[in-house]
Every structure is written in structure tokens, then in C-alpha cells.
Amino acid sequence: MKQIPLSALWNDLLGDLRDPGLMWQLGALVLSVTLGWTLSRMALSRIGRREDRGTMARFGVEGFARVIGPLAIVCLLWLSQIVLSRWYHVNLLKVALPIWGSLAVIRLTFYLLRRVFARRGEIGAAMLTFEKIFQLLVWIAFALYITGYWDDIYRYLDNMTLHLGKNKVTAAEILQGLVSVVVTLVLAMWAGAAMEERLMGVETLNSNVRVVLARIGRALLIVFAVLFSLNLVGIDLTVLSVFGGALGVGLGLGLQKIASNYISGFIILLDRSLQIGDMITVDKWSGRVARINTRYTILQGLDGVESIVPNEMFVSSPVQNTTLTNKEVWLSTKVFVSYDTDLDFALGLLEKAAASVPRVLQSKPPGASLLNFGADGLELQVGFWIGDPEKGRGGVTSDVNRAIWKALKEHEVLVPYPAREMRIIGASTVSGQDLGIPQETA
Numbered sequence: 001m002k003q004i005p006l007s008a009l010w011n012d013l014l015g016d017l018r019d020p021g022l023m024w025q026l027g028a029l030v031l032s033v034t035l036g037w038t039l040s041r042m043a044l045s046r047i048g049r050r051e052d053r054g055t056m057a058r059f060g061v062e063g064f065a066r067v068i069g070p071l072a073i074v075c076l077l078w079l080s081q082i083v084l085s086r087w088y089h090v091n092l093l094k095v096a097l098p099i100w101g102s103l104a105v106i107r108l109t110f111y112l113l114r115r116v117f118a119r120r121g122e123i124g125a126a127m128l129t130f131e132k133i134f135q136l137l138v139w140i141a142f143a144l145y146i147t148g149y150w151d152d153i154y155r156y157l158d159n160m161t162l163h164l165g166k167n168k169v170t171a172a173e174i175l176q177g178l179v180s181v182v183v184t185l186v187l188a189m190w191a192g193a194a195m196e197e198r199l200m201g202v203e204t205l206n207s208n209v210r211v212v213l214a215r216i217g218r219a220l221l222i223v224f225a226v227l228f229s230l231n232l233v234g235i236d237l238t239v240l241s242v243f244g245g246a247l248g249v250g251l252g253l254g255l256q257k258i259a260s261n262y263i264s265g266f267i268i269l270l271d272r273s274l275q276i277g278d279m280i281t282v283d284k285w286s287g288r289v290a291r292i293n294t295r296y297t298i299l300q301g302l303d304g305v306e307s308i309v310p311n312e313m314f315v316s317s318p319v320q321n322t323t324l325t326n327k328e329v330w331l332s333t334k335v336f337v338s339y340d341t342d343l344d345f346a347l348g349l350l351e352k353a354a355a356s357v358p359r360v361l362q363s364k365p366p367g368a369s370l371l372n373f374g375a376d377g378l379e380l381q382v383g384f385w386i387g388d389p390e391k392g393r394g395g396v397t398s399d400v401n402r403a404i405w406k407a408l409k410e411h412e413v414l415v416p417y418p419a420r421e422m423r424i425i426g427a428s429t430v431s432g433q434d435l436g437i438p439q440e441t442a
Contacts (some may be wrong), residue, residue, distance in 0.1 A: 025092040028080035036073030037102055067111050070104035102142045106135050112190045179228040188225030192218030212269045215294050257312070258295070264311035265294040274314060274321065275334055279389045281320040302392045322389050328361065329389045333401055336377040338414040343370065343378065344412055350382040353403040359396045361385040377416045 077100060081093040090111050110131055144150040157172040196214035212433060278289045280299070285307045287299035297314065299307045304361050322329050347368040354366035366384040373379075382404070386396055408415060 024084055024088055025090060028084060028093065029077070029096055031344075032073055032076035032080055036076055037069050039072045040068035040265065042379065067107045068102065070100055070107055073100045074104050098142055098145055102138050106138050109134060112186050115193055116191050143189075159289055177229075178231075180232050181226075184225040184232075185222065188221040189218070195221075209269075210290060215266075215269075257310075261295045261311045264315040265292065268297070268311055268314055273319070273324070273436045279322045279323065281322075282309060282313055286320075298432040301395075317410060327389060328364070328385050328387050329393070330383055330385055331393055331397060331400075332381050332383040333397055334371065334379060334381045334402070334414060335404060335408075336374060336379055338377050338416050339410075341413055345411075346378075346380060349407050349411060350380060350404055351411065353407040354382050354384045354400045355439070356403050357384075357396060357399045359386050359388060359391070360400070361387050376418050 055373065077093055077097045081090045081097065084090050084093065113131070141150070144153065154172060158170050160171040161168050162171060162174070192214075195217050199210045199214045199217075202210060247340060274280065274289055274292065275295070276289050276292060280286065280289060282299075285299055285301075287301035287305075287307065289297060290300040290306065292311075293299040294311075296308050296310050299301065299309055301307065335350070347370070350368040351366045354360055354368075355362065360366060361384070364385040366382055368382040371379040371381045382400070384400065386393075407413075
């Protein structure tokens, strides 16, 4: 079997072990590593001092902390290699540079992926599995580079020709195109996430305007990344005109609902009819607006259940927004009292009982009124205002009812039971047979 020798770089490194210049390389390596980690610590300490000033200064500190060190070391090793190559062999630095470069690529990729797909700090099993696979592939590529197999594999892929219609492409070109597309898309999505977080931190802008700018910016970045990557691969962009026509037909036939929801999302954000935190009711769904996306809006009910409502419903259906201009909401409750009750005293008692509940607004005092002369008694109603509808209505209504019941009991105001009197018109005596009761039972 023919033995494949190691790469020339590895052989030159073994030859440098007898070269006095090796000490200079070792010194440059140790100095680069020390300075790299020192610079990373200094940068982290400076960012840590800015961390208390706001959320913008804390953007990506936790993830980027693991990237600064390897990147700084790679830059210092590269500068050391340029300087020492004038007088000595730098084969040791040529080996150390791809080692730290691989570590920098791994950590930078992890940082970008987590900033894009795990922005809330929740890293799933699929993300961890992909990170392990990517890390293994990077170290395999480094091993192939050190042993000299990298160039052989690239030449083999470059000679592997594939026929795509009338065109011929090599496997190496396809891999390069895939890598360029993936890299540009990830960078565009990371830039979009960074821009969104920075826009959300600008308190001077309306929340809806911030969301619109973030959505439009991210969409433009992704479109630009796709066009740039396709042009980088060598695909003629004029072929997209055919795709655009097909997409227009698809939108007109099967995707009109999706397009309508996306357009409705931008309309909602721009006209400011809904904002995050509003208490709304649309169709059979009600709750607090937790998030407004370009296709749907998430409503969080008072019971904790989240409803995903398409944005088209907020444009084509009536929407009840209790917090559009102000958060004050009027509620009421009813009670029956006996006909013998002093009406003015009972009405004042109801108003005082409702006003004693903490959530009832004192700026708009409760008001009681006589609604109806009912069959069981006088029907009274007390209305009151609250300023925090996001906390629910059932709780405050229950508190008001309990306060009214306690007040009525203390002042001995009678709350009558429903009373019904049945009279039988006809003969003075009615037999059991007339009532349908068997003879032996009667």
C-alpha cells in the first residue's frame, strides 16, 4: 500500500525544532495568546461598566464574550507571522493560526446562530446537535488542512462535473455556492435581529413604529442577502423575473390569505389602532395584546391562554379596544331589595360600598340608580369605574358584590327571596283522582 506522506507544512514544522528561531515563534505564540485574552478581558470590563446604563449596551455581551478572545489571538498571530517571516521560519505560527482560527470560527458561528434562533436564551436540542456537528466538521477540516489532504479533496471535487440542463458545474462550485448563501443569510438575519433589539430600545419612538421599522429592515436585509449570494454564486438574476411572475400567480390564487394577513399586519402597526398591552375583543377572542407579528397577533387571555389571531380579522372585523385612548372602564352590578326599604338610604349604601373597593376609581365616584320595580323587589344597580382592565373584571366585581352584601347585612336591609303564590281556581275541594293520583294512594 502506498503511504501518503504528511503535508509539507507539518514536515517544515518538524524541521524547525532544530532551528534557534523556534524560541521566537514560541515567544510570539505565548505573547499573542496572553495579549488576546487580556484585550478580551479589558473589553468585557468596559462593556460591563456600560451594562448599567441600559439594555442597548448589553446587546450580545454574554455570547460575544466567548468570541473576543479567539478573534484577538488570530489577529495577533497573523501580525506576528508577518513580522517574524522576514528573519525566521514561521511554520509553528502557520500551524497555530488555523487552530485558533478554527476555534474563532466555531464560537463566532455559535454566537450568530444563538442570536438569530435562540434570542430568548432557550437553546433547544436541535440547536445543540447542530452545534456539535458543526464543531466536528470544523475540526475535521483543520485536520485535513494540517495533514495535507485538503488540497487533494478540493481538486477531486473540482474535477467532479455535474450536468444541470445545458450547463456544467463542479461539485466544488456547488459547495461554495451553498456556503456563501448560508453565510450571507445568517449574517443578514443576525443584522436584522441586532437592528430590531436596538430599535426596541429607542423609547422616543412609538412601539408600533419600532416594530414596523424592524420588520421592514429585516425583510430588506434578507432580500439583499439572497440577491447578493445568488450573484456571488454566478446565477443570472434575470431568471427571477419568471419566478416573480409565478409568485404573483400564486399570490392571486392560493396565497391571497397569507398576503392579506401580512399586509394587514403592516396596516395595524402603521395606523396604531392596536398596540402591545391593549385589552381588546375581536370575534370570540379577548385578552391583552402580547405581540404583533406581520402575519398574526397573539392575545393573552386573563386565564393565561394565548390565542393566535390572523391580522386580517383586525382589519375586516369590528374590534373592541378598551384601552385605545384611555384605560378607564365602566362596570356595574345589580341587587334586589325589599319594597319596604328606604330607597335613598339603600342607593347611598351601595355607592359607599362600591367606593370602598381599592380598584374602584375615586376620581369618578360610583353611582347607584333604580332600574325596575321587579316582582321580587326593587331592582337597584350600582356602576363604577376601574383604571386597570388588564387585571380582569371578575375580581373587582366580586369585591364590590361582597362589600354590598356586607353593608346590607350590617344595616339590616332585606334582600328578598323569590316568592311565588299558586292559586287554584274552581271547586273548593279537589280529589286526588282529579289531580291524577291513583285511588289507593289517595
